[in-house]
Amino acid sequence: MSSHSAWQIGAISDPCLTWGAKRGDRIHSCKTCGIVLLTGEQLGFCCGPEGSKFHDIPPLPPLPPEFDIFLTDPRISHLSRILNLTLSFSSLETTQPFPQIDGPPGFMAIQGCVYHRVRPSHQNSA
Structure with missing residues (x-):
């Protein structure tokens, strides 16, 4: 196993981050997939060097038409x-079960500690 970190943090040359900054006569974007890149992101950030990882992941399905509005x-x-x-x-999620308390529509009661689920480790996790 390699001893170097999988992530490298590089200096950002300009603290004003922008998407698709013009570099000469070209927009800063991936040559393989065409996605616009953020200041400081290197070519190959998304698809691997020379697009070598582009076909490793199947494309996402189209977004639902309801998303068009935003x-x-x-x-x-x-x-x-x-x-x-x-x-x-x-x-x-919570560390305790949700109590069954009657209330108006939309009413919710919780008990215990509240946390964001990262892995399904609680008995009530999906």
């Missing part, structure tokens, strides 16, 4: 935080 929104970066918070709530 994918074309110029505020997608800002709005993605809301989406992330919504989805992260779905991975919350």
Whole structure:
């Protein structure tokens, strides 16, 4: 087993990170898949050197049409935080079972410690 780290941290030449900065007459993007790269990301970051890893992972299915409304929104970066918070709530679990307490619709009670599930180790995990 190799003793060097799998991740290397390189210096960022410009603290103002941008997507797809123009470099000469070309947009900073992957030559294999065409994805726009962030400042500091090297060519091959996504697909491997010279695209060598491109076919290792099957392509994702198309996004549902319901996503179109926000994918074309110029505020997608800002709005993605809301989406992330919504989805992260779905991975919350507790160390104790949810108590059965009657309440109005949408009412929820919890007990015990609350945590984000990383691995399904709790008896109530999916």
